[in-house]
Amino acid sequence: PKRYSITLLPGDGIGPEVISVAKNVLKLAGSLEGIEFGFQEMPVGGCALDLTGVPLPEETLLVAKQSDAVLLGAIGGYKWDNNEKHLKPETGLLQLRSGLKVFANLRPASVLPQLVDASTLKKEVAEGVDLMVVRELTGGIYFGKPRGFGKNENGEEIGFNTEVYATYEIDRIARIAFETAQKRRGKLCSVDKANVLEASMLWRKRVSAMASEYPDVELSHMYVDNAAMQLVRNPKQFDTIVTNNIFGDILSDEASMITGSIGMLPSASVGESGPGLFEPIHGSAPDIAGQDKANPLATVLSAAMLLRYGLGEGNAAKRIETAVLDALDRGFRTGDIYEAGTKLVGCKEMGEEVLKAV
Amino acid sequence: PKRYSITLLPGDGIGPEVISVAKNVLKLAGSLEGIEFGFQEMPVGGCALDLTGVPLPEETLLVAKQSDAVLLGAIGGYKWDNNEKHLKPETGLLQLRSGLKVFANLRPASVLPQLVDASTLKKEVAEGVDLMVVRELTGGIYFGKPRGFGKNENGEEIGFNTEVYATYEIDRIARIAFETAQKRRGKLCSVDKANVLEASMLWRKRVSAMASEYPDVELSHMYVDNAAMQLVRNPKQFDTIVTNNIFGDILSDEASMITGSIGMLPSASVGESGPGLFEPIHGSAPDIAGQDKANPLATVLSAAMLLRYGLGEGNAAKRIETAVLDALDRGFRTGDIYEAGTKLVGCKEMGEEVLKAV
Numbered sequence: 123p124k125r126y127s128i129t130l131l132p133g134d135g136i137g138p139e140v141i142s143v144a145k146n147v148l149k150l151a152g153s154l155e156g157i158e159f160g161f162q163e164m165p166v167g168g169c170a171l172d173l174t175g176v177p178l179p180e181e182t183l184l185v186a187k188q189s190d191a192v193l194l195g196a197i198g199g200y201k202w203d204n205n206e207k208h209l210k211p212e213t214g215l216l217q218l219r220s221g222l223k224v225f226a227n228l229r230p231a232s233v234l235p236q237l238v239d240a241s242t243l244k245k246e247v248a249e250g251v252d253l254m255v256v257r258e259l260t261g262g263i264y265f266g267k268p269r270g271f272g273k274n275e276n277g278e279e280i281g282f283n284t285e286v287y288a289t290y291e292i293d294r295i296a297r298i299a300f301e302t303a304q305k306r307r308g309k310l311c312s313v314d315k316a317n318v319l320e321a322s323m324l325w326r327k328r329v330s331a332m333a334s335e336y337p338d339v340e341l342s343h344m345y346v347d348n349a350a351m352q353l354v355r356n357p358k359q360f361d362t363i364v365t366n367n368i369f370g371d372i373l374s375d376e377a378s379m380i381t382g383s384i385g386m387l388p389s390a391s392v393g394e395s396g397p398g399l400f401e402p403i404h405g406s407a408p409d410i411a412g413q414d415k416a417n418p419l420a421t422v423l424s425a426a427m428l429l430r431y432g433l434g435e436g437n438a439a440k441r442i443e444t445a446v447l448d449a450l451d452r453g454f455r456t457g458d459i460y461e462a463g464t465k466l467v468g469c470k471e472m473g474e475e476v477l478k479a480v
Numbered sequence: 481p482k483r484y485s486i487t488l489l490p491g492d493g494i495g496p497e498v499i500s501v502a503k504n505v506l507k508l509a510g511s512l513e514g515i516e517f518g519f520q521e522m523p524v525g526g527c528a529l530d531l532t533g534v535p536l537p538e539e540t541l542l543v544a545k546q547s548d549a550v551l552l553g554a555i556g557g558y559k560w561d562n563n564e565k566h567l568k569p570e571t572g573l574l575q576l577r578s579g580l581k582v583f584a585n586l587r588p589a590s591v592l593p594q595l596v597d598a599s600t601l602k603k604e605v606a607e608g609v610d611l612m613v614v615r616e617l618t619g620g621i622y623f624g625k626p627r628g629f630g631k632n633e634n635g636e637e638i639g640f641n642t643e644v645y646a647t648y649e650i651d652r653i654a655r656i657a658f659e660t661a662q663k664r665r666g667k668l669c670s671v672d673k674a675n676v677l678e679a680s681m682l683w684r685k686r687v688s689a690m691a692s693e694y695p696d697v698e699l700s701h702m703y704v705d706n707a708a709m710q711l712v713r714n715p716k717q718f719d720t721i722v723t724n725n726i727f728g729d730i731l732s733d734e735a736s737m738i739t740g741s742i743g744m745l746p747s748a749s750v751g752e753s754g755p756g757l758f759e760p761i762h763g764s765a766p767d768i769a770g771q772d773k774a775n776p777l778a779t780v781l782s783a784a785m786l787l788r789y790g791l792g793e794g795n796a797a798k799r800i801e802t803a804v805l806d807a808l809d810r811g812f813r814t815g816d817i818y819e820a821g822t823k824l825v826g827c828k829e830m831g832e833e834v835l836k837a838v
């Protein structure tokens with residue numbers, strides 16, 4: 123049988139619960155497709171801070187780099203919220219993304235027919251939404267230098283960051299976006315603030331220049347403020363969206379909430395080579411951690427993305443995706459997506475229902 | 481009678497149509513309260529480019545500075561979209577904000593009972609929404625230096641901008657936000673990305689430090705990605721939001737679209753002294769310009785904000801606001817807010833209906 127090594131990074135809060143479910147689903151789906159996994163669990167985020175004093179231990183990055191794919195639960199919690207920057211759980215996540223060079227973050231947001239009522243948008247606006255945000259993940263204002271604290275001419279304290287993009291960074295994310303659009307409905311909307319920011323002007327120029335290589339993709343441009351509006355007004359107009367790190371952070375979260383079921387949404391982060399990083403969109407939800415209440419489906423679907431985008435194992439991925447829909451069709455719901463007439467289950471039980479259907 | 485001088489900046493697209501309506505409403509409401517206006521019309525944006533070669537002629541800024549308040553229509557259009565930065569209509573607007581030193585941009589977004597169906601959000605989510613975004617308007621990444629184009633170590637082209645805030649900039653906008661919250665429902669949510677950006681860490685620190693001066697205001701903090709979600713999930717949780725220039729650009733547009741009636745939303749930009757700048761949230765809508773289709777109510781309500789926040793003429797402001805509600809109650813609607821059972825009118829006719837009610 124084929125064998126892959128997977129790094130599991132449960133992280134904080136509900137991370138361990140949802141990773142444990144996803145691991146079992148991955149195992150079963152793999153074994154039915156003749157795939158074996160070797161799992162190695164490593165600390166990252168707040169738990170790594172408590173254990174080792176840093177949010178991303180060297181050992182964790184090393185193991186992750188040497189594996190075939192990385193599955194992350196969630197990081198962060200109130201406990202570490204006031205830590206200094208280099209001791210924040212979030213810093214560990216950023217170091218991980220950067221260390222794995224996963225510059226392309228794919229964030230699908232689609233409204234499942236089973237869950238259309240979960241959206242706060244009117245049914246006719248929400249139903250049929252199926253979009254993908256391609257977010258640049260290792261550049262821009264998240265990583266740009268110079269950054270820090272200092273003084274201005276008048277001796278007043280300042281805090282500053284640099285939004286910066288080089289042509290190669292724009293080109294490689296644009297290429298992935300065009301290819302993603304090609305495999306979807308052939309529409310790509312590039313989001314920027316080119317009416318104000320030089321970094322965005324270069325972004326728009328490079329994305330536009332690449333369009334001729336993809337004649338089957340219809341490219342449009344939109345300012346970020348307008349995009350934030352259009353996602354509310356008519357999300358169905360979007361197929362694939364490509365944007366920078368910070369705008370992608372904001373817009374992908376907005377898009378995910380439009381589906382009304384953020385507990386369902388996976389993400390994939392990939393680079394030019396090396397292992398990809400797969401994680402649910404949702405956070406560590408410290409308020410319900412350890413209570414068997416979390417929705418494991420976003421992590422289970424992230425495992426499916428891991429199979430498809432990380433390992434090229436489309437069949438095993440399909441098994442998982444179908445199993446998730448099947449569990450929903452049979453009426454099982456965790457608290458976050460529960461509605462009258464469905465069956466409320468916990469994290470573990472939802473996992474078992476998916477396993478039955480794999 | 482009291483006399484005020486008002487600079488009118490009709491600008492581009494539908495700007496002239498909506499300004500003409502607002503001017504008449506302002507005149508009438510003023511005269512009924514013993515107020516006289518002297519109006520001076522000046523060019524800004526695309527029309528200024530065509531006329532003088534620059535998007536903000538010196539003369540325009542001078543007249544604006546010497547007046548008691550400035551009322552702007554809208555700027556921009558396809559024609560100038562590919563202009564270089566210093567020749568963009570948007571640059572004229574930024575120069576105007578900066579020249580008038582109007583660092584505080586107040587953007588109310590409320591769902592009127594008459595228009596609750598215009599929202600794409602479910603009725604129970606949309607009704608009762610009444611929030612105010614206080615956006616920092618003359619700092620941050622919009623104006624930060626260094627900015628421009630250059631080369632990185634590898635000789636590749638880069639585009640870059642600087643997000644920077646000094647303590648005094650944060651303090652003065654925070655103070656306005658606390659005071660705004662005090663006059664509203666006493667809840668202030670400061671939005672930042674303090675888990676990643678140093679500029680945001682300083683922002684959070686200064687806003688937090690001011691809280692003890694306003695014991696009657698309940699301060700909370702939220703990351704910008706979460707705020708973009710929460711505006712969709714449950715916009716009613718917000719009263720006053722304070723945030724930086726770029727996050728404010730994105731979130732205030734998202735919030736305005738949640739009301740479903742962006743053609744209704746005014747804004748006020750004020751500084752420490754000198755005339756304020758009042759403008760509708762919406763853009764220049766070049767596709768319907770000159771067709772008498774535009775909704776003038778956002779500009780009419782901006783004129784009301786001009787009276788209240790710019791001139792301290794609350795009674796005249798109230799007259800206008802009441803007149804707008806009255807015209808809506810009598811069933812008059814422009815195309816953007818039209819629904820079956822109401823009376824479709826053009827820009828001018830809507831203006832007349834408001835005048836009747838003033």
Ligand SMILES: CC(C)[C@H](C(=O)O)[C@@H](O)C(=O)O
Binds near residue numbers: 216676
């Ligand atoms: C936790 C935080 C640093 C992170 C980000 O901003 O990228 C998160 O919001 C995300 O989108 O994955």
Ligand SMILES: CC(C)[C@H](C(=O)O)[C@@H](O)C(=O)O
Binds near residue numbers: 347570
């Ligand atoms: C036109 C543009 C420069 C402007 C901005 O980004 O501030 C607009 O979007 C706004 O919000 O008033």
